[in-house]
Amino acid sequence: DTMEQDEQPHRPPQAGNAAAEASPEVEQQRDESEPLSSSQQQRQPALQPPPAETQRAEQQAASSPTIDFFSPDFDAYAALMSPGLQPPKPKVKPLDTVAQCRRILPQEVDGSTAGAPKPAERSAHSVAAQERARQSSREAAARTLRLQAREPILQKMAFAVSEQGPFGVLRRCYQNKQRVKVVTRHHKGVRGTCIGFLMAFDKYMNMVLRDVDEEYTVLIRVVRQCGQKTRDAEDEQSTTGLKTRVCRKQEHRKRHIVQLLIRGDAVVFVGQVD
């Protein structure tokens, strides 16, 4: 590929000149790193056209000098506009930026950087520093991945609490996968108990229990009719003065739940169940 690239500037130096003369303003406006237009890029890496088309193109080139790549009257725009026209070496690697083109232009052409001295070699110190930095970042990434793989989130959450103190009890129950008894509350007073295996917990005492046996109380409004003697003289008409009273009764209920998430502010205390 590099051989072919070197060949190109020597074959059509006049073509390069013609192109430069044809559009000097355009080249000056262009930035060094501006990529070539997409149509030019598409032209380069095309497949080898069938022989009939190349013959036609050659005939075309022979007929009009504007699209003959090696003629001094070569017009790049006309070449782009003519369909089926292939450059002499279509398999050459495309040049993405104007800077790359400048490097292979012959030195006589304006704007060529062919004879420019190559940038100084990087010092060994700089190369070593870059390698060290790359290595450390790779190690850090690997460490992150290992940590993430080794410690699942729920376990990390459980171990985020201290080993001593109240949460130490919870942590030990979680580690030993023990059955715990959680007492829950109403807005006023104790509601009931949940006994289950502690699957996960956090610093707010939210818990996930499995295989839960819950015994709890529900406050129910019961409408009762109770007889009462009326003392007022007005009620003498009604002999049986029945009064309906709304009593609140505590009803005990039991149930079994497979998996339950308990919010921390409903918890009164947590105890071990042997």
Add this chain to the structure above:
Amino acid sequence: EEEAALPSLAPDKACRAVHGCVTAWQLRRMSRHVPRSERSLVCVLQAMIGVEVLVELRSDRYLKGMLKDCDDGMNLTLEDATSWSEPTPEDKSGLLPVVFIRASTIRFVHLPPDLDISKAVEHQRRVRQQVSRGSRHSVQPAQSGGKGTEKQEL
């Protein structure tokens, strides 16, 4: 949301010597940063978005519906929920299209029995990581060369 809390990783500030990658200390900080949802059991509920759950409120009320959203404070949004009361379970309400549940009113959340919470939580974390990496790619398309190598290195 996680990206906003971290220092901006603008390419000109990133270590040039490490081509296309963040600096080592930034990576360490990112690995230490635990998102708010993963600091509590909210991550379990967030892993259950799209699943039908039964929420028991402190007022002895039940709400059964599809979990639409769960935020970092455990406030829930249910879709197409039915509601009934503990003392009178036969008296069920009609379908409520959208229900917002304040976190402080929740007592229990009955999870589906076949759900493995640790697997669900890990899966959710991986999905969230992929999403966050994808958004970084899409935010700066011009730096696609650098970001591509970063993805490979991580």
